[in-house]
Amino acid sequence: MSLLELDDVTRTVPLPDGDPLTILSGVDLTVEPGDRVSIVGRSGSGKSTLLNMLGLLDLPTTGTLSFDGVDVRTMRSGRRDRLRGSDIGFIFQQFNLLEGRTATENAVVPLIYASGSSFWRRERLAREMLERVGLGHRLDSLPGSLSGGEQQRVAIARALVRSPRLILADEPTGALDLETGQSVMDLLDEIVEEREAALVVITHDPAIAARGDRHFRLVKGTLTAASSSSATIDDEPFPSDRDVTAEVTG
Numbered sequence: 001m002s003l004l005e006l007d008d009v010t011r012t013v014p015l016p017d018g019d020p021l022t023i024l025s026g027v028d029l030t031v032e033p034g035d036r037v038s039i040v041g042r043s044g045s046g047k048s049t050l051l052n053m054l055g056l057l058d059l060p061t062t063g064t065l066s067f068d069g070v071d072v073r074t075m076r077s078g079r080r081d082r083l084r085g086s087d088i089g090f091i092f093q094q095f096n097l098l099e100g101r102t103a104t105e106n107a108v109v110p111l112i113y114a115s116g117s118s119f120w121r122r123e124r125l126a127r128e129m130l131e132r133v134g135l136g137h138r139l140d141s142l143p144g145s146l147s148g149g150e151q152q153r154v155a156i157a158r159a160l161v162r163s164p165r166l167i168l169a170d171e172p173t174g175a176l177d178l179e180t181g182q183s184v185m186d187l188l189d190e191i192v193e194e195r196e197a198a199l200v201v202i203t204h205d206p207a208i209a210a211r212g213d214r215h216f217r218l219v220k221g222t223l224t225a226a227s228s229s230s231a232t233i234d235d236e237p238f239p240s241d242r243d244v245t246a247e248v249t250g
């Protein structure tokens, strides 16, 4: 059984004038345990909308989204929220760490919402995870005193501290220089493999996308499989800002 399955998914939102805007259409995607999936798309192609769907934050307008074979539309919202908390880890471009809280206090956050673990166990798990991402010496550091790469490592520790089965990374290297981005991706790949989690990376960067095992391209809300070579992923040039505006408004 697939971990996640989207079958002919559409996402439509109403515009202020009452007309519907179709953001995703006919999206089919399966994610198996251990998969490393990358999705590239231009600005405005629907990446965030798709990510929200994969993270069970939004529901399809039509079509089916199943997690562990269960149609998420049949779940009560509380069950969806618990499932998201226990089984899905999110990593974002801007790290989204709590300022004024130490690395350990940030990494522990997802555990606070998990039932049945004591303060000391939560602290131990957060510290172990920070050690795993190479920050054992920065446990008490505040985000403002950490480099971008270190902050993203804290965010990875936070995303993985509950051992989720699905990791969703939205432009995880977007705020990092090339070398730091590569080392963060190396770490993410390693940990995801160790834990047999599935990783879905959404990016506009073909080099980051090429690291996945299965590649998809999102064009104007339609998802298609792409070749595994980075050269082919890159064969359609990314648009200028003018083209993007035309795509979004067109």
Ligand SMILES: Nc1ncnc2c1ncn2[C@@H]1O[C@H](COP(=O)(O)OP(=O)(O)OP(=O)(O)O)[C@@H](O)[C@H]1O
Binding pocket: 013, 014, 015, 021, 023, 041, 042, 043, 044, 045, 046, 047, 048, 049, 050, 248
């Ligand atoms: N609630 C909404 N109401 C109206 N339009 C929306 C809504 N949500 C998304 N859109 C539009 O749908 C399109 C896809 O949005 P989405 O944020 O998913 O794109 P994206 O690929 O993540 O873009 P970017 O890379 O720039 O963040 C955009 O044109 C956006 O303006």
